[in-house]
């Protein structure tokens with residue numbers, strides 16, 4: 001197999017290896033900044049170093065995760081006015097606006113604000129009252145004051161800081177915003193973690209991750225050649241697919257094959273694993289394979305595609321035998337070759353098209369085994 005399938009009952013650690021802290025601590029500070037802030041920041045950075053870390057996924061899983069996520073992002077991202085921007089000021093404005101305001105509201109106000117204050121210098125020269133008036137309707141006015149203060153600080157230091165550590169020194173800019181601006185505007189390979197990212201990573205890992213574990217895992221997964229796109233892709237996935245409140249759209253998720261959660265809430269790790277046998281039909285005709293789609297009302301993996309299940313006498317020899325775990329059940333999976341059954345809603349799908357469908361992890365595993373000649 002190209003990579004190890006995460007069994008739903010196994011802990012993420014079982015398909016992970018090693019631990020390291022990928023966060024690069026850059027405590028270099030501008031000489032214009034106060035020493036008390038310097039000490040606070042160093043303490044902050046050191047505590048990040050000492051916090052517990054997430055396990056590291058193996059290199060093949062990471063590579064595949066990056067590829068699947070970026071391919072999806074390239075083809076499915078929303079068109080938003082700040083997408084494609086590389087001007088740090090414009091990215092900063094969008095990030096600050098988005099902190100506590102819905103995307104739909106920011107969409108309509110972002111361009112207006114930038115028409116009024118097209119550059120960081122223009123914002124720095126404006127009075128606080130003018131900026132607050134322009135912010136009207138966006139709420140949380142402390143953000144507008146801090147943004148103006150940040151613009152003034154940028155003006156005094158002779159330009160935008162080009163890395164996350166220094167961006168984080170600007171008024172009102174936290175770790176997330178600094179990393180977002182640094183990765184999108186300056187291509188700095190630093191991860192971002194917001195609420196959406198934390199949810200996605202926890203589900204992929206199969207357990208609730210602490211803040212520092214999320215930062216570490218996000219750093220492990222980061223595609224350093226396209227850090228800005230990767231960070232935006234992870235956030236976009238959380239906003240559009242891996243939705244909160246137990247309603248993720250796993251059937252259309254680009255990383256479903258690598259996810260421990262896959263739409264089902266994890267059962268307690270201490271629950272006893274059951275054993276069961278699954279029998280599937282492998283029917284092929286003219287370069288096509290028979291697949292069926294799971295009902296949208298199914299609790300597990302709704303809408304996903306798999307081989308048709310069949311009943312076969314116990315003495316029949318399977319074409320392929322493998323083991324697979326789903327939630328708290330360990331399955332022995334038997335695959336039999338045969339013809340299309342008379343009844344059933346299965347469909348012929350060209351073999352080349354099959355991998356592009358949202359297949360269940362098990363179906364993908366079976367097809368991969370068949371393709372590699374292990375049957």
Ligand code: SF4
Nearest residue numbers: 242248250253256259
């Ligand atoms: S498979 Fe489902 S739970 Fe996992 S990341 Fe995708 S949408 Fe979220």
